[in-house]
């Protein structure tokens with residue numbers, strides 16, 4: 399039995415919001431989470447807030463109310479939101495507090511992420527040379543993976559089309575227009591073999607999750623969702639990671655494999671016990687690779703799973719039911735918490751037209767990103 | 780003819796025998812890293828030395844950069860009308876390390892994992908003195924398979 403429950407969730411719509419700062423979107427998510435849990439901001443005892451590009455999260459107390467609570471900022475690359483949740487989880491586990499909140503928000507400029515690196519001396523040769531693009535890493539990784547494991551470009555299009563279909567049923571999603579596989583395949587080739595619609599875009603949005611001691615959860619909600627594990631792992635020697643000017647000759651597993659194993663161990667269950675998953679889909683290929691890296695299938699098995707529609711909402715193992723990063727965009731600080739928000743909705747049975755059938759009981763989230771970091775959670779009813 | 784200048788002499792040296800990449804070798808475990816750094820990610824040791832890396836290898840992974848990168852940091856052509864896609868890949872230097880580099884080839888039908896590659900240079904832009912600034916790249920080997 400877990401000792402920590404999620405008792406309130408709030409989200410600000412993902413997408414582009416002219417005239418609304420990233421932090422305001424975070425504050426709106428906080429108010430919605432408080433309303434969902436039936437608590438006031440002044441009841442919250444501690445907060446962990448994450449944002450990579452939209453300001454220091456703790457300054458949002460000037461909008462929410464100066465209650466004197468413990469507020470700690472978290473910045474941890476693409477696992478920023480996941481790290482805020484992990485920290486909030488451990489704070490309750492430690493017994494220090496009973497009720498707290500994990501907040502993530504962001505607002506990025508348009509287009510691919512701009513990565514400026516610092517050389518030891520002299521000019522930024524890495525970005526200056528036309529490397530240091532995260533899109534290139536994803537192109538290279540999936541290109542090699544497809545050849546090694548017989549994955550077709552059609553599978554990549556299936557993933558993107560599924561994301562847009564699921565996104566079209568999600569009022570919080572940025573992209574809510576369904577796309578055909580042909581439209582995906584025929585869009586601009588950005589980083590071979592990945593086309594424009596196979597990539598997510600940096601975006602905006604905010605998510606807040608209220609956590610409580612499990613034995614007090616029913617004070618706030620009739621549907622507590624229990625956090626069975628929350629794990630963050632960095633890369634080990636030999637893994638193939640984004641933004642690496644060189645890689646070792648040895649080739650080892652990435653941080654996703656480590657985080658996944660640790661999360662299953664912590665929860666005392668295995669991949670077969672999971673009813674649905676939100677997996678990092680920075681681009682279509684990432685979802686494909688992450689299905690196997692998280693232990694849900696063998697490498698190469700994705701081709702037939704996608705062909706048979708097994709990862710659709712009505713399929714054997716639904717993946718990215720809210721449209722994932724592909725349909726929601728990626729506000730880095732909020733992205734990992736969006737996945738948890740979606741799983742809470744699904745486990746409560748509140749996901750509306752995109753509700754996974756047959757009463758799902760256990761759900762999984764996974765984020766991955768720069769500079770080789772991965773975060774996993776397992777939730778249950 | 781204008782002089783060629785390296786984008787950064789601390790990583791790319793233009794020698795009379797051609798371009799060389801400046802890496803690190805760990806004296807404790809033999810691991811290599813590019814560019815040079817003061818510690819070894821494999822054994823965690825710090826007894827390391829600068830080395831010039833090999834100039835021939837095999838293609839390990841590749842993609843094609845299909846849109847102009849943002850400037851800054853990119854120093855090459857960013858005008859969408861003039862931009863030409865270019866290859867990017869990891870080239871495995873035997874016994875050393877896999878180096879990420881631009882590729883001179885940008886046709887996906889002509890790139891294959893395992894093909895032999897040689898170190899070369901590609902132009903990026905003019906520097907403030909009108910010299911041709913270059914960076915490193917790998918091209919399909921003219922010497923046959925490595």
Ligand SMILES: [Zn+2]
Nearest residue numbers: 805808819822
């Ligand atoms: Zn070493």
